[in-house]
Amino acid sequence: MEICVWSVKTCAGVCSRMIYIIMGVSGCGKSSLGAFLSEKLGWPLHEGDSFHPEENVAKMARGEALTDRDRFPWLLRLHDVIERERRSSSDALVACSALKRLYRLILLHGSKALPFSTASPPLPHSLPGVFFLFLHGDCEVIRQRMVARKGHFMTADLLDSQFEVLEVPVEDQEENVVRLDVSRSIPDVAAEVEKHLSSFTSPK
Numbered sequence: 001m002e003i004c005v006w007s008v009k010t011c012a013g014v015c016s017r018m019i020y021i022i023m024g025v026s027g028c029g030k031s032s033l034g035a036f037l038s039e040k041l042g043w044p045l046h047e048g049d050s051f052h053p054e055e056n057v058a059k060m061a062r063g064e065a066l067t068d069r070d071r072f073p074w075l076l077r078l079h080d081v082i083e084r085e086r087r088s089s090s091d092a093l094v095a096c097s098a099l100k101r102l103y104r105l106i107l108l109h110g111s112k113a114l115p116f117s118t119a120s121p122p123l124p125h126s127l128p129g130v131f132f133l134f135l136h137g138d139c140e141v142i143r144q145r146m147v148a149r150k151g152h153f154m155t156a157d158l159l160d161s162q163f164e165v166l167e168v169p170v171e172d173q174e175e176n177v178v179r180l181d182v183s184r185s186i187p188d189v190a191a192e193v194e195k196h197l198s199s200f201t202s203p204k
Contacts, residue, residue, distance in 0.1 A: 017091045017129060018197065019082055021107060023098035023169075024135035025162040027146035028182050029189075030095040033135065036186050037193060038093055044085075048096035051077040065161040068102070072114060075106040082107060082130070098132060099165045101125070104175065126176040133193060134169055137182030 020037070022030045031047060038045040052074050056066055078096055085092040098104045105113035108130065109123045143159050169177040178196050180189050 017086070017089050019085055019091070019130045020093050020133050020193065021082070021098060021104075021130065022093060022095045022133045022135065023104075024182070025097060025099070025142060025159060025166060027142045027159060028135040028137060029145070029186065030097075030135060032186050033133070033180075033189055033193075034093050034095045036190050040190060040194075041091070043091045043093050045093045045095065046078070046081050048074075048078055048094065051081070060158065063158060065158055071103065072106065075103055076110060079107050079110040083110070086129070097162070099162060100167045101169070101175075104132065104169065125174045131176040131178055131196070132169055133178050133180055135180050135182050135189075136168070139163055141183065
């Protein structure tokens with residue numbers, strides 16, 4: 001597969017890099033899309049499930065939904081990954097459910113976004129060069145995928161709780177988001193991502 005390397009042009013005309021955070025409920029295809037894009041673009045993929053504390057993994061394997069308090073340490077770990085990639089001016093992919101707006105703020109701003117933080121003024125809901133790829137689709141379609149997959153600690157029984165928690169990202173709330181339909185094939189969805197990337201990038 002041919003690998004393309006891209007440089008992102010900011011509004012100031014300065015070259016920077018892109019971080020795509022692939023988000024959505026469990027079973028929507030985050031890992032599959034991430035692996036496909038990683039190979040196609042030559043970018044590293046940071047799989048969010050690998051950053052969960054052992055306690056979270058055990059809890060989900062028992063069919064227990066995670067609380068905000070369970071998720072905060074996990075989200076902070078992923079924020080550190082995103083910041084490291086941004087500081088090194090690297091392109092990267094991060095797969096993370098990022099179900100709530102609060103979770104997405106923590107991914108972008110770390111501990112300053114925690115509810116008990118004294119950060120002021122309000123934090124922006126977007127950062128230059130960081131976009132959320134939101135994989136959305138019908139609950140039953142995604143449930144069937146979860147039932148069919150093997151070896152994952154997240155059970156299909158938890159899907160309803162994920163949809164209940166989900167706060168859909170929308171552009172008019174100033175979030176950098178690209179909406180992607182999970183009913184389409186992975187190559188088709190990836191093509192949409194490349195179209196988005198090419199809308200403000202140029203090959204090096």
